[in-house]
Amino acid sequence: MSHFLIVGAALFSIGLYTVFSRKNAILVLIGIEFMLNAAILNLVAFGRYDRIDNEGQVFAIFAIVLAAATVAVALAIIINVYKQYKTIDPDKIKDMKY
């Protein structure tokens, strides 16, 4: 049990580092995916103790679907930002309105 949680915590920290240190919006998005996956790993690890209702596993599936929707919308936004600014470095994008 605690092994899953430690692996999840490590993955969450790596995702956090990726989000804060990368200079490419797509890699920032990958860092967010790491954090989501760490959370899903915890859901699944605890879901082992719910054979009848499967709460952990069912909500892990919902979280995966939510992450997929997030990625679709975020990538569309990133492509729009690239069209506007010709860069996807989050540090170089200064104004929101155009």
Added chain:
Amino acid sequence: MTAIFYILAGIMLAAACYVAVSRDIARAVFCFFGVLFAMAGLYIFALADFVAVTQILVYAGGVVVLMIFALMLTDKQLLENIRRGESSGPRLFRARALPSILLALAVFAVLLQVITAVDWGNMAWRHEAVAAGNRITGHENMVENVGVNLMTRYLLPFEVISVFLLAALIGAAYLARGRTNN
């Protein structure tokens, strides 16, 4: 069995570290693919086979392909480094990455502290679940059970999330379309 768990966890964490420090974005995305596959293996070790298959279908089949497409649409120099065979190894330490390293380590320390402080073997809910036979042992057909639960007990969240997914995909298609000049 536990050896395989540690091998999978090691592959996963190593690939995640490579994604975090690599300068080559294309390789980073392919390592992300490896992370997701290793995660699916870990889900199987948590006896959640349906979640593992969903992970491979949705993440490895959909999300990674989307990311590679977005990368190709935005980064013109993406594949140049690989084609030139340039040695672009990861730089492990950069001075301006120090705050993020410290923050990540601090978060990890707090999480580790919480995980080690709790005595997971003696939690009341765990004893209740084991006593009631509510623990997954790996001999049941969990896919059937998950499917029945999804369509009865969790029908409302299921329908809500399907409408949400439709809305998100229509929104993404609307955002990503070419802007017409009229």
